[in-house]
Amino acid sequence: MDNKSADILEEYSDKEYEFGFVTDIEMEVAPKGLSEETVHYISAKKEEPQWLLEWRLKGYHSFLKQPEPAWQNFELPKVDFQDISYYAAPKSKAKYKSLDEVDPELISTFEKLGIPLSEQKLLAGVAVDAVFDSVSVATTYKETLKEQGIIFCSISEAVKEHPELVQKYLGSVVPHSDNIYAALNAAAFSDGSFVYIPKGVRCPMELSTYFRINTENTGQFERTLIIADEGSYVSYLEGCTAPKRDENQLHAAVVELIALENAEIKYSTVQNWYPGDKDGNGGIYNFVTKRGICKGAHSKISWTQVETGSAITWKYPSVILQGDYSSGEFYSVAVTKNKQIADTGTKMFHIGKQTKSRIISKGISAGEGQNSYRGLVHVGSKAEQARNFTQCDSLLIGDRCGAHTFPYIESKNKTATIEHEATTSKIGEDQIFYLNQRGIDTEKAVALIVNGYAKEVLNQLPMEFAVEAQKLLSISLEGSVG
Amino acid sequence: MQRNKIPFADLYIKEKKHRKEDMLSIKNLQAKVEDKQILKGIDLQVNAGEIHAIMGPNGSGKSSLASVLAGRESYEVTGGQVTFDGKDLLELSPEDRAREGLFLAFQYPIEIPGVSNINFLRTALNEIRAYRNEPPLEAKEFLRLTREKQKLVEFDAKLANRSLNEGFSGGEKKRNEIFQLAMLEPKLAILDETDSGLDIDALRVVSNGVNKLRSNKNAFIVITHYQRLLDYIVPDFVHVLYDGRIVKSGTKELALELEERGYDWIKEPVTSESV
Ligand SMILES: Nc1ncnc2c1ncn2[C@@H]1O[C@H](COP(=O)(O)OP(=O)(O)OP(=O)(O)O)[C@@H](O)[C@H]1O
Numbered sequence: 001m002d003n004k005s006a007d008i009l010e011e012y013s014d015k016e017y018e019f020g021f022v023t024d025i026e027m028e029v030a031p032k033g034l035s036e037e038t039v040h041y042i043s044a045k046k047e048e049p050q051w052l053l054e055w056r057l058k059g060y061h062s063f064l065k066q067p068e069p070a071w072q073n074f075e076l077p078k079v080d081f082q083d084i085s086y087y088a089a090p091k092s093k094a095k096y097k098s099l100d101e102v103d104p105e106l107i108s109t110f111e112k113l114g115i116p117l118s119e120q121k122l123l124a125g126v127a128v129d130a131v132f133d134s135v136s137v138a139t140t141y142k143e144t145l146k147e148q149g150i151i152f153c154s155i156s157e158a159v160k161e162h163p164e165l166v167q168k169y170l171g172s173v174v175p176h177s178d179n180i181y182a183a184l185n186a187a188a189f190s191d192g193s194f195v196y197i198p199k200g201v202r203c204p205m206e207l208s209t210y211f212r213i214n215t216e217n218t219g220q221f222e223r224t225l226i227i228a229d230e231g232s233y234v235s236y237l238e239g240c241t242a243p244k245r246d247e248n249q250l251h252a253a254v255v256e257l258i259a260l261e262n263a264e265i266k267y268s269t270v271q272n273w274y275p276g277d278k279d280g281n282g283g284i285y286n287f288v289t290k291r292g293i294c295k296g297a298h299s300k301i302s303w304t305q306v307e308t309g310s311a312i313t314w315k316y317p318s319v320i321l322q323g324d325y326s327s328g329e330f331y332s333v334a335v336t337k338n339k340q341i342a343d344t345g346t347k348m349f350h351i352g353k354q355t356k357s358r359i360i361s362k363g364i365s366a367g368e369g370q371n372s373y374r375g376l377v378h379v380g381s382k383a384e385q386a387r388n389f390t391q392c393d394s395l396l397i398g399d400r401c402g403a404h405t406f407p408y409i410e411s412k413n414k415t416a417t418i419e420h421e422a423t424t425s426k427i428g429e430d431q432i433f434y435l436n437q438r439g440i441d442t443e444k445a446v447a448l449i450v451n452g453y454a455k456e457v458l459n460q461l462p463m464e465f466a467v468e469a470q471k472l473l474s475i476s477l478e479g480s481v482g
Numbered sequence: 483m484q485r486n487k488i489p490f491a492d493l494y495i496k497e498k499k500h501r502k503e504d505m506l507s508i509k510n511l512q513a514k515v516e517d518k519q520i521l522k523g524i525d526l527q528v529n530a531g532e533i534h535a536i537m538g539p540n541g542s543g544k545s546s547l548a549s550v551l552a553g554r555e556s557y558e559v560t561g562g563q564v565t566f567d568g569k570d571l572l573e574l575s576p577e578d579r580a581r582e583g584l585f586l587a588f589q590y591p592i593e594i595p596g597v598s599n600i601n602f603l604r605t606a607l608n609e610i611r612a613y614r615n616e617p618p619l620e621a622k623e624f625l626r627l628t629r630e631k632q633k634l635v636e637f638d639a640k641l642a643n644r645s646l647n648e649g650f651s652g653g654e655k656k657r658n659e660i661f662q663l664a665m666l667e668p669k670l671a672i673l674d675e676t677d678s679g680l681d682i683d684a685l686r687v688v689s690n691g692v693n694k695l696r697s698n699k700n701a702f703i704v705i706t707h708y709q710r711l712l713d714y715i716v717p718d719f720v721h722v723l724y725d726g727r728i729v730k731s732g733t734k735e736l737a738l739e740l741e742e743r744g745y746d747w748i749k750e751p752v753t754s755e756s757v
């Protein structure tokens with residue numbers, strides 16, 4: 001890229017984060033720090049049964065024992081776990097019976113984010129669970145779903161109303177000791193969403209959760225559990241935002257998906273946590289453990305993620321392909337600009353025979369952003385005829401950013417077929433000139449090119465959100481190029 | 483019209499200097515790329531309703547002239563002026579030149595994977611409309627226009643829905659340029675070797691398209707190596723570009739002469755002059 005392009009690149013590198021406001025609302029915040037007492041405090045606040053408290057405590061002890069990982073492709077910032085508050089909830093009421101009881105300030109917060117909570121106003125066919133700091137504030141369309149036996153509620157509520165399901169599956173895919181952040185989550189998780197789709201039911205609407213971190217010095221440790229019983233189908237979407245702050249905030253969520261025989265779960269994420277400013281101050285550390293298990297034969301789990309926010313995004317939504325003929329998919333677009341870092345990818349564990357996986361990863365780096373794809377394809381000895389296809393593309397904008405790929409393959413079965421393709425490209429000056437020549441300015445040209453590049457992934461998103469994600473991609477790259 | 487009676491552009495410029503239909507006026511244009519002087523003083527006057535052909539040997543600077551007019555950044559203008567519709571063209575950004583009605587059909591059209599041709603065209607059209615303070619075209623109206631223009635230039639609807647030039651054959655890319663031209667209806671279109679790579683039928687189709695699109699309000703600059711194209715798109719003037727200068731201008735007969743005699747007889751005087 002020539003000088004003029006480089007200048008424009010500089011000029012625009014810091015685009016305002018449009019969701020960076022703070023909601024002024026009275027909060028009940030736990031004292032900073034994590035200890036057995038904190039775990040007891042959270043569990044008591046949530047009026048939890050004894051088994052859950054014990055499970056949390058196991059998580060806590062495992063957290064104490066684990067070292068922080070050292071294999072990632074970035075310098076792990078020191079997180080002072082004792083300087084975080086592990087529980088924050090709007091003071092007004094612990095639990096809302098209906099939307100009318102929710103603080104109007106809260107409702108308007110979600111409305112500002114483009115997430116109307118009143119059911120009439122919702123996008124047709126989308127049910128929403130909104131999580132504000134640590135607490136689920138509203139779940140819409142509950143009654144409609146209930147008619148079909150679908151459970152969609154906050155996980156706290158599920159613990160009370162459906163303890164047998166929660167106890168059976170909680171921690172069954174991501175154990176309390178899985179990794180240090182998952183252990184932290186087990187000890188301190190505050191809320192999150194719970195979904196159960198009964199046998200043979202096709203969930204008639206998109207289920208969606210919006211997460212919002214609001215309070216200072218809090219972490220968000222939500223936990224999501226989705227169970228698709230035999231022959232059922234569900235499509236689930238999570239979105240996230242946070243206010244602008246100079247300090248970093250930790251987000252250590254856990255998502256567990258369980259697909260029984262012939263079931264299908266489609267999980268989509270549009271992640272737009274505050275990324276920090278252009279010099280790398282502030283922003284969310286998005287250290288998340290997401291894993292699904294295709295437990296039954298012919299089941300399917302598909303992860304789609306559009307990651308544009310966070311100072312550091314560090315996660316590997318994975319699939320354990322246990323059932324024969326089961327299949328796993330991972331579609332990802334990760335954008336890093338300014339000083340953002342992403343180290344993301346997936347792990348596909350082929351255990352059953354004739355299992356299939358497909359990985360499409362599109363990294364986009366601009367400014368001084370660093371983008372790593374890290375993926376593992378593991379084929380066990382019994383995974384006859386397992387198949388994997390991986391395509392991992394990197395797009396560079398400017399010449400101060402970086403793209404890295406770390407594909408790992410472990411195959412213990414000779415009948416497996418594993419294909420890997422990788423490309424790295426730059427947005428060409430000639431591409432931009434071509435679009436300019438048709439009356440399209442450089443900013444729009446980049447948006448067009450990037451959306452075209454990410455199309456295969458964006459196409460996987462539910463329709464209502466594909467448009468939103470396209471806009472988000474354009475906005476987050478606004479001005480990254482000349 | 484009397485224009486055929488005036489064979490040389492120089493004369494022509496003097497005659498028509500202040501006429502209203504002046505569209506593009508290039509005076510002593512010089513440009514370099516990576517420290518290499520490519521354009522060494524180009525003079526050219528194009529009026530509304532006219533078709534100018536530019537011919538000349540490989541590497542003489544034809545595409546460079548087109549690029550400089552369209553505003554490609556890698557070229558540095560080192561001298562001269564260009565006015566387009568009364569505006570200083572060289573002051574405008576590439577996108578504003580396009581919005582003012584300058585269109586370049588590229589010699590080598592660019593592929594943009596994943597961006598649908600139609601989506602791209604809609605964006606382009608609406609950007610141009612916004613520049614003129616016109617509201618964006620409604621989806622329905624846009625589709626109607628697309629169909630109409632597809633028919634006009636016989637462009638395959640399947641190609642219109644594919645990613646922009648991605649995996650298009652050479653000829654398909656060229657035809658896409660003409661489709662875009664038809665959609666955007668520029669005042670001045672520069673066709674850079676649009677004929678090369680076209681089969682005989684396609685050549686006829688593209689030429690018909692251009693002939694249907696031409697009017698007394700727009701103008702074309704047609705860069706080509708082959709007289710054959712000029713049988714279909716009949717130029718008012720033919721210019722020969724050699725070593726960064728227009729060394730000869732004439733009427734369509736000049737193209738026939740070039741076809742017969744090649745460029746050597748034109749090169750000679752320039753070489754001896756510069757020695
Ligand atoms: N980026 C560049 N760097 C160096 N030289 C260049 C560059 N771009 C063009 N040139 C040179 O400028 C000269 C004119 O090229 P141009 O493409 O304008 O020729 P042309 O008349 O269009 O030729 P053709 O008939 O082959 O299309 C050539 O010598 C070419 O090598």
Ligand SMILES: [Mg+2]
Nearest residue numbers: 544545546589
């Ligand atoms: Mg050329």
